Amino acid sequence: MYDKVMETVTYLNEKVAYRPKVAIILGSGLGDLVDYIEEKVEISYEEIPNFPVSTVAGHAGQLVFGKIGGVEVLAMKGRFHYYEGYDMKQVTYPVYVMKQFGIENIIVSNAAGGANSTFKPGTLMLITDHINAFGTNPLIGKNDERFGPRFPDMSETYTKKLQELAKTTAKEMGIDYREGVYLGTTGPTYETAAEVRAFISMGADAIGMSTVPEVIIANYTGMNILGISCITNMATGIAKEAHSHEAVVEIAKRTGNEFCRWVAETVKKI
Numbered sequence: 001m002y003d004k005v006m007e008t009v010t011y012l013n014e015k016v017a018y019r020p021k022v023a024i025i026l027g028s029g030l031g032d033l034v035d036y037i038e039e040k041v042e043i044s045y046e047e048i049p050n051f052p053v054s055t056v057a058g059h060a061g062q063l064v065f066g067k068i069g070g071v072e073v074l075a076m077k078g079r080f081h082y083y084e085g086y087d088m089k090q091v092t093y094p095v096y097v098m099k100q101f102g103i104e105n106i107i108v109s110n111a112a113g114g115a116n117s118t119f120k121p122g123t124l125m126l127i128t129d130h131i132n133a134f135g136t137n138p139l140i141g142k143n144d145e146r147f148g149p150r151f152p153d154m155s156e157t158y159t160k161k162l163q164e165l166a167k168t169t170a171k172e173m174g175i176d177y178r179e180g181v182y183l184g185t186t187g188p189t190y191e192t193a194a195e196v197r198a199f200i201s202m203g204a205d206a207i208g209m210s211t212v213p214e215v216i217i218a219n220y221t222g223m224n225i226l227g228i229s230c231i232t233n234m235a236t237g238i239a240k241e242a243h244s245h246e247a248v249v250e251i252a253k254r255t256g257n258e259f260c261r262w263v264a265e266t267v268k269k270i
């Protein structure tokens with residue numbers, strides 16, 4: 001795996017001469033953030049050695065390098081989900097690459113269902129912590145110490161300093177946000193009402209099908225992590241209507257403007 005990652009890094013080194021300060025993984029329907037990026041260098045996943053290819057609607061499948069307000073960034077427009085059939089190493093492969101490429105800060109975003117009944121579709125949630133309900137862990141297997149330790153600590157997974165930065169920025173911009181715990185499941189089924197009740201009793205405020213594997217690897221490799229969920233629907237049993245991915249993407253796109261403004265301003269301060 002290490003040699004593969006380094007091969008990908010070598011390829012990216014030929015495409016861009018700088019080390020971005022921040023990597024951003026864009027969730028379903030949140031790809032419009034790339035409109036805030038200047039001096040773009042766009043690379044399709046198909047062109048990148050050893051990179052998986054994204055198969056989900058609302059996920060374009062491009063790495064976008066460039067600048068937001070002078071800060072060099074790398075945005076991942078389209079992520080890999082476990083339910084697509086990728087194994088956990090493939091799902092998290094881009095995060096290994098980002099770290100080996102020299103990126104120290106990562107912003108991870110997602111579309112998620114609201115489990116906290118005080119949320120509503122369109123709520124932006126700063127992730128304070130997560131619950132891994134995937135039933136597996138991307139670090140299972142032989143450990144390679146060149147990436148990180150065998151038993152990573154997870155006591156401050158979402159970096160307090162970045163959370164404070166995001167909160168101050170939101171307050172300055174008048175952006176309304178909530179804080180909470182993201183619970184990640186495999187999908188691709190949306191939850192049953194009974195599962196949502198169980199997840200709420202476990203402490204979930206938002207439920208989704210991504211983020212947790214990527215964050216486990218970002219934490220393991222020593223990156224600073226900021227996470228933001230865009231609540232696109234209330235979770236099953238709280239919501240009156242049935243879910244559809246089309247509706248998820250549509251709401252994410254509609255409310256994505258606030259998300260993009262918030263992330264762009266926060267990036268400028270990192």
Ligand SMILES: O=P(O)(O)O[C@@H]1C[C@H](O)[C@@H](CO)O1
Pocket residue numbers: 026027028056079081109110111112187208209210211244245248249
């Ligand atoms: O990539 P994210 O987590 O934003 O995508 C969410 C979870 C599922 O992939 C999909 C369900 O509609 O949206």
